[in-house]
Amino acid sequence: MEVALSPARHAHVWRSRRQATHAVQVSDATFPCMEIALASCLSAPSHLPSNQKPSTRRKGLSIPPIGSSARVAGSEPRSESGAEKRRRETVRRRRALISTPLVHPIVSPTANLARRQPRPANAMADAKPFKPALVVVDFQEDFCPPNGSLAVPGGRSIAPLINHLLALPFSPKLATRDWHPPNHTSFAANHGDAPPFTSTTTVAHPSDPSRSYSTTLWPVHCVQGSPGARLVSELDVARVDAVIDKGMDPRVEMYSAFYDPFRVSDSGLAERLRRAGVTDVFVVGLAADFCVRATAEHALDEGFGSYVVEEGTKPVLPDKWPECRRDMLARGVKMISAEGDDIARVKSLP
Numbered sequence: 001m002e003v004a005l006s007p008a009r010h011a012h013v014w015r016s017r018r019q020a021t022h023a024v025q026v027s028d029a030t031f032p033c034m035e036i037a038l039a040s041c042l043s044a045p046s047h048l049p050s051n052q053k054p055s056t057r058r059k060g061l062s063i064p065p066i067g068s069s070a071r072v073a074g075s076e077p078r079s080e081s082g083a084e085k086r087r088r089e090t091v092r093r094r095r096a097l098i099s100t101p102l103v104h105p106i107v108s109p110t111a112n113l114a115r116r117q118p119r120p121a122n123a124m125a126d127a128k129p130f131k132p133a134l135v136v137v138d139f140q141e142d143f144c145p146p147n148g149s150l151a152v153p154g155g156r157s158i159a160p161l162i163n164h165l166l167a168l169p170f171s172p173k174l175a176t177r178d179w180h181p182p183n184h185t186s187f188a189a190n191h192g193d194a195p196p197f198t199s200t201t202t203v204a205h206p207s208d209p210s211r212s213y214s215t216t217l218w219p220v221h222c223v224q225g226s227p228g229a230r231l232v233s234e235l236d237v238a239r240v241d242a243v244i245d246k247g248m249d250p251r252v253e254m255y256s257a258f259y260d261p262f263r264v265s266d267s268g269l270a271e272r273l274r275r276a277g278v279t280d281v282f283v284v285g286l287a288a289d290f291c292v293r294a295t296a297e298h299a300l301d302e303g304f305g306s307y308v309v310e311e312g313t314k315p316v317l318p319d320k321w322p323e324c325r326r327d328m329l330a331r332g333v334k335m336i337s338a339e340g341d342d343i344a345r346v347k348s349l350p
């Protein structure tokens with residue numbers, strides 16, 4: 001079937017075929033996806049009605065058979081001869097190309113990926129999200145020898161280990177401060193002659209007196225703005241993303257970095273960690289049997305994996321630590337070593 005085209009149409013078809021030829025040449029050296037471009041370019045001009053599209057002898061090929069005369073209406077024989085010559089050349093190129101398989105020299109992207117990034121044998125386990133945060137609890141002067149008013153035995157000795165952890169890819173890395181007003185209820189000095197460590201007081205819910213708990217009384221410590229409230233000078237604070245203050249409500253005790261037992265005072269830590277996409281919380285600091293413990297247990301309550309790095313904490317009451325540690329394990333807190341697999345997993349993060 002012959003197709004009679006106007007001069008304008010003929011010129012358009014000719015340009016399209018030249019572009020097709022160009023696309024073919026490019027595709028052979030670049031992308032397999034250009035195979036699609038080739039098929040598209042070789043199809044009939046889309047602007048033509050279906051009953052005017054050129055006949056093809058090969059599926060997907062719109063090239064008129066050699067020898068057919070796709071004459072341009074009103075053209076002179078001399079120009080037709082030139083057009084016929086160019087058309088024959090185009091047809092020759094296209095047929096040569098079509099007979100050549102489009103095999104790209106690059107192997108499949110999947111194969112390349114497999115070579116570049118070998119997956120570990122436990123790939124399924126690693127598929128679970130793991131974004132660990134580090135919380136350094138109350139590493140302050142008043143909790144450390146030699147001058148702290150509530151010094152934890154050996155408290156300052158954990159600094160190198162904590163600084164080592166701060167250099168690992170935890171995100172975020174947070175420090176907390178016990179940050180009490182002078183009239184805080186946990187100070188024995190605010191309860192007459194009550195001796196610290198061995199006496200307790202009852203803390204009632206500020207708006208519901210039927211709810212209460214008993215808590216230990218302590219020496220005055222970590223008063224806001226005092227030298228004893230400072231983070232220890234050995235701590236590498238340059239690696240800490242934020243410092244969170246707690247224990248500012250004088251009416252309640254607040255061991256946990258999250259909130260007090262009544263939740264009338266909330267530091268916003270849980271929300272901060274969730275916003276950061278944290279999955280697991282690693283806790284160190286002072287003291288292991290009070291503020292570290294409460295923080296680790298509340299991390300569990302908030303749905304995070306919870307770990308205490310044992311080399312990075314010390315108890316204020318060493319004699320009672322074994323029992324306390326058992327209780328923490330029973331709650332689901334993981335008591336881990338800085339040399340163990342959990343920290344190794346943190347180290348392996350990008």
Ligand SMILES: [Zn+2]
Pocket residue numbers: 178180186221222247
């Ligand atoms: Zn305190």
